[in-house]
Amino acid sequence: MESKEFHYESDIEIHPLIKGKTIKKFGLDEDRTDDYMVFEFTDGAVLRIRYDYIYEWWMEGVD
Numbered sequence: 001m002e003s004k005e006f007h008y009e010s011d012i013e014i015h016p017l018i019k020g021k022t023i024k025k026f027g028l029d030e031d032r033t034d035d036y037m038v039f040e041f042t043d044g045a046v047l048r049i050r051y052d053y054i055y056e057w058w059m060e061g062v063d
Contacts (some may be wrong), residue, residue: 018047 018041025040027049039047 001042014047014049021045 021041024042029036036048
């Protein structure tokens, strides 16, 4: 599987990268200098989000 690295400075949106994927596992990686949220998907893809830079978030459509 090809690995791509995106940074918060870019205009890349996360939604198109994960659309249609199913999350298999979620966890936190706090063992490094920076802290990451780690989403593992059923197709083997892994999304890491460095959350030092997330100042605002929300979730909609949750029952």
